[in-house]
Amino acid sequence: MRETIGSYLVRRIEEEGIGHVFGVPGDYCLTFFSLLENSPVQIINTCDEQGAGFAADAYARLRGLAVCVVTYCVGGLKVANAIAQAYAERSPIVVISGAPGVAERRRNSLLHHRVKDFDTQLKVFRELTVGAAALDDPLTAADEIERMFALAKRHSRPVYLELPRDMASAEIGPTQARSLPPESSDEEALAAALSEAVERICASKHPVILAGEELHRFRLQPQLARLADRTGIPVAATILGKSAFPESHPGYLGLYEGAIGREEVRDYVEKSDCVMLLGAMMTDFNLGLYTANIDRRDAIYAAKDRVSIGLHAYDDVRMEDFISALSEHGWQRRDVAPYEHPQHPGPFAPSDRELTVEALFRQINAFIEKDMIVIADPGDALFGASDLFISDGAHFLAPAYYASLGFAVPAALGVKTAAPTLRPLVLVGDGAFQMTGMELATAARFGMNPIVIVLDNDGYGTERPMLDGRFNDVHRWNYSELPRVLGGGLGMTAATEREMADALIKARNHESGWSLIQVALARDDQSPALKRLTAKLGDRVRSAQRSPSPDAQ
Amino acid sequence: MRETIGSYLVRRIEEEGIGHVFGVPGDYCLTFFSLLENSPVQIINTCDEQGAGFAADAYARLRGLAVCVVTYCVGGLKVANAIAQAYAERSPIVVISGAPGVAERRRNSLLHHRVKDFDTQLKVFRELTVGAAALDDPLTAADEIERMFALAKRHSRPVYLELPRDMASAEIGPTQARSLPPESSDEEALAAALSEAVERICASKHPVILAGEELHRFRLQPQLARLADRTGIPVAATILGKSAFPESHPGYLGLYEGAIGREEVRDYVEKSDCVMLLGAMMTDFNLGLYTANIDRRDAIYAAKDRVSIGLHAYDDVRMEDFISALSEHGWQRRDVAPYEHPQHPGPFAPSDRELTVEALFRQINAFIEKDMIVIADPGDALFGASDLFISDGAHFLAPAYYASLGFAVPAALGVKTAAPTLRPLVLVGDGAFQMTGMELATAARFGMNPIVIVLDNDGYGTERPMLDGRFNDVHRWNYSELPRVLGGGLGMTAATEREMADALIKARNHESGWSLIQVALARDDQSPALKRLTAKLGDRVRSAQRSPSPDAQ
Incomplete structure (x- = not known):
């Protein structure tokens, strides 16, 4: 049997190592659910689509990619909020939505679950994802699927695939292998950024690392640990980045949240003469609702595609490459002034007091x-x-x-x-x-x-x-x-x-x-x-x- | 105290006779919730925003206008599906969403609950409503509010108002009274459509009325009843239009749903030589998933802004005006061949059988x-x-x-x-x-x-x-x-x-x-x-x- 758009999609889910998909069936996606049920991928049915969206988000945060399968509009629009959250917090979910068949749309216009036009849901998801495509042509479907999987992984953000129900069983055309070119840093810019950063760090008296959530998403925790171990520079985390660095590590300072967090961490970070912000989005909660006070002139800030040092920036330097290169640099481990390292609070002896x-x-x-x-x-x-x-x-x-x-x-x-x-x-x-x-x-x-x-x-x-x-x-x-x-x-x-x-x-x-x-x-x-x-x-x-x-x- | 954008909005809700609003509070809409709580309008808090959206939809179907109040994105995007349904089925809901303040957006970009840009939610709701506006300018706010209320009522569909939290208490500028011009039919076209319709109806042997859901939405049930009483023409209903015509009325035929409905109703409608489709959307379910077989050459079809007779159409003829004029025409009541009128099934005598x-x-x-x-x-x-x-x-x-x-x-x-x-x-x-x-x-x-x-x-x-x-x-x-x-x-x-x-x-x-x-x-x-x-x-x-x-x- 020739491969169909539906079976191609199921195979690609398996190849990505995704063992479970989350969703709720509906008549526009029944064929695809049936293909999934007859594959090694397990369907986790939730009570409501909202639950499927949040579950997929959590799965993606741990495994690097997740899939959520819903029906047209009455299912898809119910996950709009969960997918918006995945976008905002960089969690890569492939949303696969059933839709009315291409053929039936031509004959009739008012098919159930339709809002304004047949592409209403596609337009909504364009606002909430890094890529959205309708698989309405067997000749381009494979390329669209490859492109969307690649976008989701590259940006660590959700994408949207709409599968008209008659296309699920349509024979898929060959891929043109027009996949995304591999992402790479500008080598010269990377070298320059690295050199300037190393110089700044070595010259600083009290450097500190502030670890953010993108270290989780891009799986850079080992590089962070290596950097901390080899330099001896202490590490604080943002609330989104909590547990990106092991909290029992002697180099862990605690959570930095501006005026919200603990005073000693705030002091240490804000008095530093070289704050290395690694993968930390500058959100209101991360910055203690803008009570944070970090002097950007003294900061090294590695975000996904750019590294800023002081007041200038190096474009096209990938965070992964920069942090990896930093961690591999020939550091001389430094001794730092003693600081308070958070301790496990130890056992709790319960009394008969009411809980606070x-x-x-x-x-x-x-x-x-x-x-x-x-x-x-x-x-x-x-x-x-x-x-x-x-x-x-x-x-x-x-x-x-x-x-x-x-x-x-x-x-x-x-x-x-x-x-x-x-x-x-x-x-x-x-x-x-x-x-x-x-x-x-x-x-x-x-x-x-x-x-x-x-x-x-x-x-x-x-x-x-x-x-x-x-x-x-x-x-x-x-x-x-x-x-x-x-x-x-x-x-x-x-x-x-x-x-x-x-x-x-x-x-x-x-x-x-x-x-x-x-x-x-x-x-x-x-x-x-x-x-x-x-x-x-x-x-x-x-x-x-x-x-x-x-x-x- | 001068009127603020928030208090203007509350006053307009009261003036529209809306006694209850449905919603869930969040920090971006707390000020507006507080204004509502100190007004005669009652807040009905639901467990989740989805429930508020559906409740508002039902309220609007009965009362002609409803209000749903939510917070930015984490609330608003949760009602996307319920509002899409209200759009598709012509239920007029005013969605009021809190949002980050205008001033705080200028200073900071990554405020909590944000997706891509500050206008992501506004863009999403443009796809799901007949009008969407941000109340970010005290000078234009009153006009925008008036325009949105008017659009919701005119089209009987949802609209969206976004209220940045600092604007809730900003003093509102005067209205320019640029309200929508009153909607009216093209008088000549109306007269021509009426005359042709009357002629067709009088010449037909077995006319029948098919009543749809827009009669509910635009409150035309009395005109329908009057038309049926004065002409003697029997009335069938679509599933969406069910109960637009009293089912105990001797002129009621039953539900018409193509091959899904009862055979005798289908026969009567499909054998008619003049089907009057009044306010019935030609959806798949209304047409028994396209098993309906109505000869459009013999049909008179009154939709919201246009009347079709046979194969030609009269534009700019409002359904309300056309149906009212038809009901006021000097009909001679006709005798129709006897037909089976659905009967109340009568009392049910329960046995110990398992329920089917x-x-x-x-x-x-x-x-x-x-x-x-x-x-x-x-x-x-x-x-x-x-x-x-x-x-x-x-x-x-x-x-x-x-x-x-x-x-x-x-x-x-x-x-x-x-x-x-x-x-x-x-x-x-x-x-x-x-x-x-x-x-x-x-x-x-x-x-x-x-x-x-x-x-x-x-x-x-x-x-x-x-x-x-x-x-x-x-x-x-x-x-x-x-x-x-x-x-x-x-x-x-x-x-x-x-x-x-x-x-x-x-x-x-x-x-x-x-x-x-x-x-x-x-x-x-x-x-x-x-x-x-x-x-x-x-x-x-x-x-x-x-x-x-x-x-x-």
Whole structure:
């Protein structure tokens, strides 16, 4: 049998080492689902497409590429937000959407699920991806598929492929092998940038490395570790880059987040005479909502395709090449002044006190084991988690820039399929859980064992200090009763430290399925990091209210 | 205090008679939420933005205009699909999205929730609405707001307003009163179309009216009734137009859906020598997936801005004006040959037999009372419901063209706020319920009392006959246990007719809150209408699989 567009696509998914795809079927993509089911690739069906989008995002962050399969518009437009997040945070997902057949479109115009025109969804995804193509011609399909896979990997961002249902079984034409030319640095510029950087670093008295999330995405953690080991320069991380550098490493300083982070890290970084920003997007959260104070004249900044040193930039220097070359340079290891290295907080001795957010996170920190991955949803789950000490062998995952609520529970599905040996520890607020938490059904279906901790404080705790009203309340759920609805799970509540300790042990021992711990927290309690953050955000909202003119704030 | 852009917008919402808005707050729209909370407009917070989009859609279908308030990107992009459905099915929603302040954008570029550029979300909504504007200038804001409200009402379709957070409290400039010119028909063309139509109708032997959904949207039901009464011409409805004409009216023929509908209605319509298509979009589902066979040479087709008679068209003739003029014409009522008028099936005598889909819908039909509104989700819930006899005083609502699964439960929230005296009777499949069913939490929060019937057949029953696989299965939930999680509700199961009868009575008597009945159905059981439909759809999928060339099918 000749290869079809559908079977070509399935083969390419396999060749990329993608073992699982996430999605929800619909009549416009049934043929493709059937091809997948008859291949070694496993379909992970989620309850709603939103869950599939977030799960694919998490899978891509761990494995370097993921696939999400949906139907036309009623499926595709439901993942618009998840794919936007993947774009913003550089997570490479191939979205494959079914669509009305090419032939049936010619005959009829008002086919179900259509919005304005047949290409409405394609136009929407052009805004949310680094590449979007309709596979409506068997002669060009192979090239389009190759181009999109290459774009996704090169930019570490999502792409979109639209597969009209009659094309899934259309015989595919030969590839013209017009793949993207291999990406390379301008060799002269790379050498010049390297030479200037080495000179600056050697001349500096207190250099420091600030590690960002692109080190994760482009898998440059080994080069970073090598650079730190060989130079002896200490490493701080941004919140998006958390765990890109092993936190137990003696060269680790801690998280740098401007005024939000810990004072000693801020001091060290801001007093440095040579900050090396490696793969760190200059986002508001990464910069402590612009409370960061790094002198750019003293900074070396390696972003994806360009390296800036002080006030000038070298174009066409790839981050990978620059960081690799730096790590291979013949450094003489330097002795640095002693600094405070974050320590694992050690065991937690529970009392009968009611849980505070601060105590909860200390307790969770004592609980995190090797081979666990902490997945933090935006909100206090994330800010509290930013102070967790992540030991070697444990991992950390959070959408800390785009910050879409409801990421964490579906992300656990992606993590568990991408790295079956990791146990997901999900930290999620009650408001966020109400958005996507029912994807625990998918965990039950596929026998996954995430431990989900719901921080139950009756609403959007991050917003209350900015501007409060009844609109920040959410309806109370008895989250711990969900096993009755979904099966396969263990539901618990905890209001005191001792109850929490018991619940954590039970959850750890319940290895065959999911667990949920509903943690009762006071409505106005916050993590120390959130207290610092919301004070800043609140200032901004209030100043906007006071000063109607856009120039006044 | 001078009026701000935010307070102007709130005042205009009030003036339009919109008493409730649907949404989820976020930091970029907190100021606007606070303004709403301090106004007579009530905020209905949903669990997820998707629910707010669907609820607003239902509200708009009943009340003629609705408002959905979300935050930037992480909220807005989550309603992309619901707004696409509102576009496709002509439901006028004003989407108001918060956004980063104008001033803070100038200073910083990587603010949280941003995708590619600050206008990414605006560009996306241009594809999904009849108008989209950013309120980034106090001098033009009032005009933009007026223009968008007018566009939404004129086209009965969604519009998008983006409100940067610093603009919510910026003093608004005066309106230039550049509102849309009033829409009117070309008077000469209207007169000519009317005269030709009257002549054709009078000369025909077996005229018939086919009533569509735009009669609902543009509130032309009284004109339709008047036309039918004065001419004596019988009326059939499309599935989207169901209940636009009272089903107990002696002039009602039934639902026309090509080969999917009942044979006697099909015969009557297709043998007519003058079919008057009034406000009926020629969609695939409306036309029984193109099994309809209406001779366009004999048809009078009134669409929103144009009337076609036979093979020619009159442009700039508004549907409202044409139908009103037709209804006011000096008709002589004609006697028509007797035809079968659908009858209420009468009381249902339950036995101990296990429920079939067919028996379930007969039983539900006997249960529907005055002041109930049937809300059917796509799938067999909709196809089974298409055969329900909706008595006077009862209503019917379904997204029968765009067909997004998961509409019905959140739609009940919109219905209950738009028309508090109506009791929603929600029919929803298990797959669709898993997408949005947890919005019952919102029903619990606001004390609403929908009756939700979950058709539990273990998966996507509409897809199985087309092409089956494990991907069509969903995880089993114990839906009837949801009151333990959400509170305020009554959960029941029914496997036999008698159990269903008991459950329906209990649900009806539980007037203070929501009820859910989980109905056990055989995996391969289907309504008669779905059997006819899926046979057609299956042919199409299978023929696409067999014939790889797009031209061959």
